[in-house]
Amino acid sequence: MKNTDRSEIPAEDDIEVIDLNTEDSGNNKNRWGRKWPLSTASLTALFRSRLLIYASLAGFVILLLLVGINVPFLSRQNAPLMTPAAPSSSQTAVASIAGANGIVYIDATDGTLSARRGSDGKLLWQRSFITPAYYLGAASSTALYGITANANGTVVEALRASDGSVLWATSVPPAGPGRIMVNAGIVYYNAQNGTVYALRASDGNELWYLSSGMTAPLDTFLSVSDGIASIHTNDGTVYVVRGSDGMEFFRYHADEGTNWQPFIENGIIYSNDGHGTIQANQASNGSFLWQIHSTINKSSFWSESGDIIYLYNAGTVKALRGTNGSPLWQYKTQSELIMSPFAQQGVTYIVTQDHTITALHSSNGSLLWQQQLPPSLLYGPAIADGILYLGTDDNSVDAWRGSDDLYLWHYTTPSVILWYPLIDNGIMYLQQVNGSLDVVRMNDGVLLWRYQPAT
Numbered sequence: 001m002k003n004t005d006r007s008e009i010p011a012e013d014d015i016e017v018i019d020l021n022t023e024d025s026g027n028n029k030n031r032w033g034r035k036w037p038l039s040t041a042s043l044t045a046l047f048r049s050r051l052l053i054y055a056s057l058a059g060f061v062i063l064l065l066l067v068g069i070n071v072p073f074l075s076r077q078n079a080p081l082m083t084p085a086a087p088s089s090s091q092t093a094v095a096s097i098a099g100a101n102g103i104v105y106i107d108a109t110d111g112t113l114s115a116r117r118g119s120d121g122k123l124l125w126q127r128s129f130i131t132p133a134y135y136l137g138a139a140s141s142t143a144l145y146g147i148t149a150n151a152n153g154t155v156v157e158a159l160r161a162s163d164g165s166v167l168w169a170t171s172v173p174p175a176g177p178g179r180i181m182v183n184a185g186i187v188y189y190n191a192q193n194g195t196v197y198a199l200r201a202s203d204g205n206e207l208w209y210l211s212s213g214m215t216a217p218l219d220t221f222l223s224v225s226d227g228i229a230s231i232h233t234n235d236g237t238v239y240v241v242r243g244s245d246g247m248e249f250f251r252y253h254a255d256e257g258t259n260w261q262p263f264i265e266n267g268i269i270y271s272n273d274g275h276g277t278i279q280a281n282q283a284s285n286g287s288f289l290w291q292i293h294s295t296i297n298k299s300s301f302w303s304e305s306g307d308i309i310y311l312y313n314a315g316t317v318k319a320l321r322g323t324n325g326s327p328l329w330q331y332k333t334q335s336e337l338i339m340s341p342f343a344q345q346g347v348t349y350i351v352t353q354d355h356t357i358t359a360l361h362s363s364n365g366s367l368l369w370q371q372q373l374p375p376s377l378l379y380g381p382a383i384a385d386g387i388l389y390l391g392t393d394d395n396s397v398d399a400w401r402g403s404d405d406l407y408l409w410h411y412t413t414p415s416v417i418l419w420y421p422l423i424d425n426g427i428m429y430l431q432q433v434n435g436s437l438d439v440v441r442m443n444d445g446v447l448l449w450r451y452q453p454a455t
Contacts, residue, residue, distance in 0.1 A: 093435020093453040096179075098139035099424035100161070105144055106451065107136035109435065113144075113164060118427045118439060121449030127164040137180035138187075143167060143201065145182055147175050147189075156180065156189055158204060170204035172197060178217030184227035186243040190218045196231055198243060208246030210239060223261040228269060228283055230262050238262070240269060240286065249286025252279070259340065266307050268322055278311070278325065292325045294318075308362055310341040310348070317341055317350055319365060329365030331358075344383050347402050357381055357388075359402065369405040378416075384423045387442060391417050397430065399445060409445030413438050 092110040099105065102118045113136065114126040135147045144159040154174050158167040173191040181188040186207070187199040194214040198207045213234035214221040221232040227243045238260050240249045254260035255274035262271040268289065269281045280289040294311060307322030315336065319328040335354040342349050343362050350358045355375055359368040373381070373390065380390030387408065389399040396412040415432035422429040423442060430438040437451035 091451060091453050094431055094437050094451060096136050097422055097429055097431055097437065098136050098144065099422050099427075099429060100139040101141045102425040102427070103139075103161070104422075104424070104427075104429055104437075104439070105136060105139050105161075106437065107146070113146075113159075115161070115164065116451075118425060118429075119448060121439065121451070125162075125164050135175075135179065138182040140182065140201075145180055145187055145201070147180060149175060156187065156199060156204065158187075158201065168204040170199060170206070176215060176218065178219055181218060181222060181224055183224040183229075184243055186224070186227070186229075188218065188222060188224060188229065188243075190214075190222070194221075194234070196222060196229075198229070198246060207244065208241075210241070210246065225264040226267075226283060228262075228264055230260075230271075232260050238271070240271070240281070242286075250281060250288075263309070265309075265322060268307070270309050270322065278309070278320075280322065280325065289323075290325050292320075308343065308348075310343075312337055312341065319348070319362070328363075331360060331365050333358075342383065344402065345386050349381065349383065349388070349402070351381060359405065368403075371400075371405060379420050382420060385426065385442065389421075389428075391421075395432075397421070397428075397440075397445075399442075408443070411438075411440055411445045411447070 092108040092112070094106055095109045096107045097104055099118065103124070104116050104118050106114050106116065108114070111129040112126055113129070115124040116122060117124060129148065136144060137147060138145045139161065142161050144161055144164075146157055146159070148155045148157055154172050155169045156172050157169045159165065160167050172189055173193070173195070176190040176192045176194065178190065182201060185201045187201050187204075189197045189199065191197065192215070194212045195209055196212055196218075197209045199205065200207055210231055212221055212231050214232070223230040224243065228249070229241050229243045231239045231241070232254065233239070236253050236255065237251055238254050239251050240262060241247060242249065249269070252271055252273050254272070259272065260274070262269050264270075264283050267283045269283050269286075271279050271281070276294040277291060278294060279291045281287060282289055308328065309320050309322050311318040311320065315333045317331045317333065319330065320326065321328055331350065333350060333352050334356070335352045337351065338353050339351050346362050347368060348360045348362045348365075350360070351373070352358075355373040355377070356370060357373055358370045360366060361368060374392050376393045378391040378393050381388050382390070383402055386402050387399050388402045389397055391397050393416075394412070395414070395416055396410060397417070398410050399408045400406055401408060413430050413432055415434035415436060418431045418433060421431070426442045427448065428440045428442050430440060432438070435453040439448045439450065440446065441448055
């Protein structure tokens with residue numbers, strides 16, 4: 001700090017005043033440098049003038065704050081490392097969406113990809129592709145996975161979830177129908193000839209491939225869960241392989257029309273050949289556990305509540321213990337099922353063609369409740385976090401609590417809803433045929449925000 005010689009500081013009654021109105025030009029003393037004695041009136045005028053100046057400055061600062069201008073020395077905030085892009089006033093239609101950890105990723109029809117916070121729709125980042133040929137396939141907490149197709153070929157890309165930058169890109173044969181699938185660190189992709197490729201999610205390196213001969217959408221002949229891939233080929237053979245290296249655990253033949261997809265629950269793979277043979281294998285190494293032969297043909301089964309599997313045929317639902325195949329209970333329905341039984345949080349749900357949904361205790365099959373469904377179902381019922389929901393053809397969604405049939409909410413969208421909504425982190429994303437997206441809180445049906453295209 002520089003020291004100041006107090007002898008050089010003028011006394012309070014010896015203040016230098018500059019008279020800008022003097023006409024004396026000799027050495028410019030009167031204009032710039034002469035010292036004038038300061039009277040009481042001059043002091044009062046000077047004090048008032050300074051008050052006016054300070055008041056004007058204060059008013060200007062207040063005006064800046066009112067209009068929202070960020071003044072760095074007032075806010076005392078550090079400059080952000082990256083400023084998120086502002087939401088566009090003319091949004092384009094949604095082509096596809098994916099979600100993970102409370103973030104929704106919107107693939108728009110103009111080739112832009114954006115990340116928005118699910119709770120309020122705040123735009124976190126946005127990037128554009130050279131051509132609107134990027135197809136968003138799946139998302140995790142760290143990365144997005146999609147396909148880019150242009151004149152140079154087809155590429156599977158992984159983008160960093162935090163900012164959309166490219167992590168890796170792998171050239172692949174031309175894509176077949178359907179989106180890519182990601183599970184347990186493996187990216188699955190199908191080519192036009194039906195060949196399934198498994199890529200390592202961390203770097204895009206090819207791990208293995210298997211020709212299925214299927215030209216249908218990927219999710220119709222590939223099932224992935226807990227690092228296990230099951231591939232249905234065009235000759236009816238189902239290969240169950242380890243996703244990390246493609247090692248075959250076992251294979252079986254499934255009849256046409258059979259619900260061939262194996263289910264993996266609590267480390268066990270359950271498969272069905274369509275002839276009444278149910279088999280259980282260890283998911284870690286594919287070793288055989290047990291097998292039963294049932295008179296129920298073309299049975300379907302599903303489990304998400306403990307180690308229970310469900311078989312169905314001719315109006316009867318049978319529940320078996322998954323660890324050994326022993327019977328637990330059975331339930332006789334009044335009409336045929338329109339979907340496989342499903343279970344969550346200790347409750348099993350059965351939906352029949354007479355538009356009735358029945359809730360049973362998963363442990364013993366006793367009746368919890370029963371409800372008549374509207375005849376105009378568009379999708380569902382389905383369940384997430386213990387909440388049942390369904391969509392009807394009047395652009396609405398209804399939700400009720402699965403454990404006790406308590407009706408929760410009703411929500412109507414501006415346009416027709418596209419199939420099952422995406423649900424992530426307690427938020428429901430309702431994509432619609434007009435390209436808009438309604439984001440609704442799952443527990444009470446409150447609209448959080450809406451992505452509305454300009455046209």
